[in-house]
Amino acid sequence: LTAQPRRRLVALGLGCTLLLGGCTTVAAVDHRSHGSLTIHGGGGGASLAVPDGVDQWWGTFHVAELCADSPVTIVSAMPIWRSRPQSWRLWVRRVDNYDVHKRATSVLGTARGTPPDFAEPYAQIHLSGKFADAVGQTIENTSCDIRSGHYVELILSVKSGSQGADAAGVSIEYENERGETATVESRGWRMVTCGSRHIKWLCSGS
């Protein structure tokens, strides 16, 4: 009775680039098929208030947990901007020994500063796990259930000035072991660094 997960490849473009002498297949891989990346993101969002006494500052946000049913490699990753920052970086954070029973903090919510060290004077956090640039990272078979103790988290760092910045989500292009590339988007989670372009309902009125 249960609808079986179907493998479904929808060709978005099948073009041969003659000048380069090769052919490229771009396909959207169904999230539930083998060799696909799933973004396990939340619904909602978060804002970070401007630290005192700084003109420019970094704020860092949890975006989503990443899961793959077989290894996939991130080809490119791009925030979906509503309001652009001065600079940004997408990270993959790997945690291999999270013990849920110790009531330790698991995923990141938000933090001022940047990974991996959060060394900025206005930063107030230390996070375990290994951080790496998201692009080029291979996501091995992982479960989205962090109770397994192993999870991969996508993290966005944003550098803002006085104006602030606003991301509506993240778009990731990846390649699976069969060489198929696909794009997944996570649009349910809003990430805002407050500033003069205040989003009133999210940045004021604490």
Next chain:
Amino acid sequence: MTQARRYPMPRRLALVTTAAVLIAPLTILLPSSVSPVRSAQADIPDVVTVMAFPDEASMVKVPLGGTYSMLEVPATVTSVGSVYSVKVDPSDVPAGALSDTGVVNLQIQVTDPDTGGVDTASVSLQTASAASGKWKRTATLSRSVAVTSHRHQFSTFKVRLDPSRPANQASRESNELLFDRDGDGGSDSLPLTAGQIAAWDEWATGSSESDTDDRSGAASCRQQATTKVWTTVGSSYPVGGDNSWLTYSSSESTSTGVAYSYGGGSFSQEGTKSTEDAWGENFPKHSYMRTYRIQIRYRLSYCYNIITGFGWYQVDPVNQTGGTESYALSGDRPDWSRCAPVGEGQWYRGVVRGTDYSNSEGAKIYDVLGIYLSSSHKYSTGTRSYYAIPEGGRRICGSNDDAATAGKIMERL
């Protein structure tokens, strides 16, 4: 044949039943609202009736003491033990049962003609769009109802029904008699105490003149009483003097429990039904633990299955009144341990993703019914749970998942 006398069985059902007996060893698939399902021991197959509540706009117009028809819904039903798999094509749902947003409240009833047993469950579903022929998602799931297919594509859901449970023939017959002959709604078999009866807001008086003896649907119901029920749709657990608040929108439907009683037996919840509207409220910011409640009008009806002849009481939500309150909580804070550190700013849970807010005793109907009923509400762009995080940061923790996808959220130091 005594069964035939006991059950005012229409010719259509008799034909279907005969066919079912002939091919009893097979699992029977019938694209009909009346689907006999092979029973393990019985000579006569169980009868499954799939019906829909009229849409909310129609329901609110039914006067106290007035009648309404449960609409027939074509369905394919199979069973394994007491688990019934019900497949309904969204395009088969009658227009009068669909709300503007595509929500439909279904009711599945199984009757065992051998024992006189009956059981019913309700479930709310939403179509992705009229043209898509797909269900969007369930408004809620309950203990007895589970959806088996993928969220955006399923058309089959499973219901656990046990038709042996009420098995009270004498009461059944008296219900039938009361409903058909006296028209007083069979209050003799209503399993409520005098105090509970007195606690309902309004009761229908005398026999209804608006009873048109409508036999067009799968079941005919008479509305006997109404009451307003405070129902929890969200909660806040701020810490350290920080503010938290909820913005509530009724445009994402709220699902609350439906209770049934057969043969004088006590009421129990079997499934849920949705109410929705176009109002909302931004609750004020406060730093204490609280729950947020909306007021929902509930109705007590006596219903009569036109096909099987069974009668039963049902208590279901009709509409939201627009009333709200917040209710301060005392006592221990929750102990949720899936936490994420958050820096100074605001954090909110919104957007339909992850788990809905749910509360197994959310509908505070105990005074009139003797039990609580469940409630659940989706997070959405309109319904958001906020926390204001101060300098130095806090932790945000989820009740059943990471806070970003959890049904309930708390703030910790």
